[in-house]
Amino acid sequence: MLQQLFTPSVQHTLDLIGIFVFAISGALLAVRKNFDVFGIAVLAEATALGGGLFRDLIIGAVPPAAFTDLGYFVTPLLAALLVCFLHPHVERIQAGVNVFDAAGLGLFCVAGTTKAYEYGLGLHASAALGLATAVGGGVLRDVLANEVPSLLRWDRDLYAVPAVVGSVMVAVCIRYDALNPLTSTLAAATAFVLRLLAMRFHWRAPRAWNRRSTVREEEPPRQPTAKATA
Amino acid sequence: MLQQLFTPSVQHTLDLIGIFVFAISGALLAVRKNFDVFGIAVLAEATALGGGLFRDLIIGAVPPAAFTDLGYFVTPLLAALLVCFLHPHVERIQAGVNVFDAAGLGLFCVAGTTKAYEYGLGLHASAALGLATAVGGGVLRDVLANEVPSLLRWDRDLYAVPAVVGSVMVAVCIRYDALNPLTSTLAAATAFVLRLLAMRFHWRAPRAWNRRSTVREEEPPRQPTAKATA
Amino acid sequence: MLQQLFTPSVQHTLDLIGIFVFAISGALLAVRKNFDVFGIAVLAEATALGGGLFRDLIIGAVPPAAFTDLGYFVTPLLAALLVCFLHPHVERIQAGVNVFDAAGLGLFCVAGTTKAYEYGLGLHASAALGLATAVGGGVLRDVLANEVPSLLRWDRDLYAVPAVVGSVMVAVCIRYDALNPLTSTLAAATAFVLRLLAMRFHWRAPRAWNRRSTVREEEPPRQPTAKATA
Numbered sequence: 001m002l003q004q005l006f007t008p009s010v011q012h013t014l015d016l017i018g019i020f021v022f023a024i025s026g027a028l029l030a031v032r033k034n035f036d037v038f039g040i041a042v043l044a045e046a047t048a049l050g051g052g053l054f055r056d057l058i059i060g061a062v063p064p065a066a067f068t069d070l071g072y073f074v075t076p077l078l079a080a081l082l083v084c085f086l087h088p089h090v091e092r093i094q095a096g097v098n099v100f101d102a103a104g105l106g107l108f109c110v111a112g113t114t115k116a117y118e119y120g121l122g123l124h125a126s127a128a129l130g131l132a133t134a135v136g137g138g139v140l141r142d143v144l145a146n147e148v149p150s151l152l153r154w155d156r157d158l159y160a161v162p163a164v165v166g167s168v169m170v171a172v173c174i175r176y177d178a179l180n181p182l183t184s185t186l187a188a189a190t191a192f193v194l195r196l197l198a199m200r201f202h203w204r205a206p207r208a209w210n211r212r213s214t215v216r217e218e219e220p221p222r223q224p225t226a227k228a229t230a
Numbered sequence: 231m232l233q234q235l236f237t238p239s240v241q242h243t244l245d246l247i248g249i250f251v252f253a254i255s256g257a258l259l260a261v262r263k264n265f266d267v268f269g270i271a272v273l274a275e276a277t278a279l280g281g282g283l284f285r286d287l288i289i290g291a292v293p294p295a296a297f298t299d300l301g302y303f304v305t306p307l308l309a310a311l312l313v314c315f316l317h318p319h320v321e322r323i324q325a326g327v328n329v330f331d332a333a334g335l336g337l338f339c340v341a342g343t344t345k346a347y348e349y350g351l352g353l354h355a356s357a358a359l360g361l362a363t364a365v366g367g368g369v370l371r372d373v374l375a376n377e378v379p380s381l382l383r384w385d386r387d388l389y390a391v392p393a394v395v396g397s398v399m400v401a402v403c404i405r406y407d408a409l410n411p412l413t414s415t416l417a418a419a420t421a422f423v424l425r426l427l428a429m430r431f432h433w434r435a436p437r438a439w440n441r442r443s444t445v446r447e448e449e450p451p452r453q454p455t456a457k458a459t460a
Numbered sequence: 461m462l463q464q465l466f467t468p469s470v471q472h473t474l475d476l477i478g479i480f481v482f483a484i485s486g487a488l489l490a491v492r493k494n495f496d497v498f499g500i501a502v503l504a505e506a507t508a509l510g511g512g513l514f515r516d517l518i519i520g521a522v523p524p525a526a527f528t529d530l531g532y533f534v535t536p537l538l539a540a541l542l543v544c545f546l547h548p549h550v551e552r553i554q555a556g557v558n559v560f561d562a563a564g565l566g567l568f569c570v571a572g573t574t575k576a577y578e579y580g581l582g583l584h585a586s587a588a589l590g591l592a593t594a595v596g597g598g599v600l601r602d603v604l605a606n607e608v609p610s611l612l613r614w615d616r617d618l619y620a621v622p623a624v625v626g627s628v629m630v631a632v633c634i635r636y637d638a639l640n641p642l643t644s645t646l647a648a649a650t651a652f653v654l655r656l657l658a659m660r661f662h663w664r665a666p667r668a669w670n671r672r673s674t675v676r677e678e679e680p681p682r683q684p685t686a687k688a689t690a
Binding site for chain 1: 522
Binding site: 260261263264265266267268269270272273283287292293294297298300303313314315316317373374375376 | 517518519520579580581582584585588589599603606607608609611612613614620621664665666667668669
């Protein structure tokens, strides 16, 4: 068992911030997809809590924190309410939301990796679950909204790679017994900054070798939908 | 631990009725989507058992009842068989199916909330899981059929709100130590009647504030698919 | 508890082969959907490990083998790498891949049924989980790629039925205390051969009675997408 990285109240506040910004991204997609207020609340909850829920089911931490901590449950509802009434403004400050989302990514990959290791998983599995915690909510959001997960699309700026880097940094720190508030803040900050840079310079992952030459003719009809979610 | 609300055989019969009517709705969607008989059976199973499966994984009741009770497993197959041979008739009696589906909604939100509380979850989490039990199967059905979940769509009559009301009524009864066969029947009946009224008068939830003015131009191409599932 | 069917190293090798061929099918779909290299890796992992993950969550075997065995985690990455660089060749040898995929189907339905029974599930539930192990990864692959699961489509050759036959054979052998390396190899081989025959002779399951006459007019717009994944 690792010692507590931060005081519980600091850790809890960081979790709530991450949950809040992920919920905003879910609620905004729901507004774009024309869902009703209930659909907006559901998508906010799923986006905010989906990654942690998956991690908790895998490591056997049932009932998951999402269902035992009232704050985790109420925060996405507040985000949904905010988006319902202010969504033109929230969209206008999309850049700001993206910065918060990047912060959530950094916080969740560190918290996810640490919690998985505390429940006895190996280092590589802990890093994989840190990644899943950080990106799982977004995948669930897109599946529920019947979209191709933006995590998988080549025409999106790098999202997973910063989370991979953060998760692996935490795993390496655990391996060398060097996980402390300083190093884990460093890991979260690295993921955060990498994601900001990826958005700023539109870094993208390559596609399969020679991909361009083959099935381009099937894709154009899908682009309008893609643009709608961009 | 709550005392048994109904005699086990009454409770089991109610569960099987709920499973059967949900399975009918899954099988009908499968027929509309042109799936083969195996796909019809799978979608009937997923719709009928998905909500309870999710609840059981969350509360740690493994293996879930869906896999330990042969009746839970066989009932959806019977519903699928019925739909395969009689689907024009089942569609013609859609109104009747909707009434049964509303009954299933009422039964499942009460049973789900009660079971979650018995497994030690808090009141708000129990109510949330009651809702998830009632609507989860329908969401899984739509995700597997590659449709936008009708739970989330603004152009569907209220479905979740009746289940929320039923679940919250159960939670309030537990809180004041007043859960008994009478009050839980009342909660199920309230959800049932609210759903019937929502269908009769086409009650719908509002969308986000000012929603109409923004991205209407993206939606029309999707409407034909939407109509196909209506 | 059943005695070990094969020596652990033989069983492990068979598992890795099944994981590898399923990962190939996930990676190929990702290439066709134009995902980036990270999306290819994610879809390979999900396809290869999804069925076993679902089974392990249901039977309470947490953390699932997919997260405790490094080989299970790395094998799909190798398959993804191979597909990224060689995908025109892998597509050209699609027939060969299909044969391997059929072998994976046979191996997974036997391994899934056996493991579920070892964890105390009943015979019918074990057979159902054997089926889920064999086909679950493919369903997850298609849901993540935002496609109608090919498992459910009527215009695909039989896929689930061979797995049902293999799973039921194992369950019957357990029932009569006759499960041994010979009979379980026979069950896997039966599923394998049935799948090969289904592909060779384009066996398909029937659709619902009188299906053709009703909603054909809604389907044509979807066919181009369907063809793209064929």
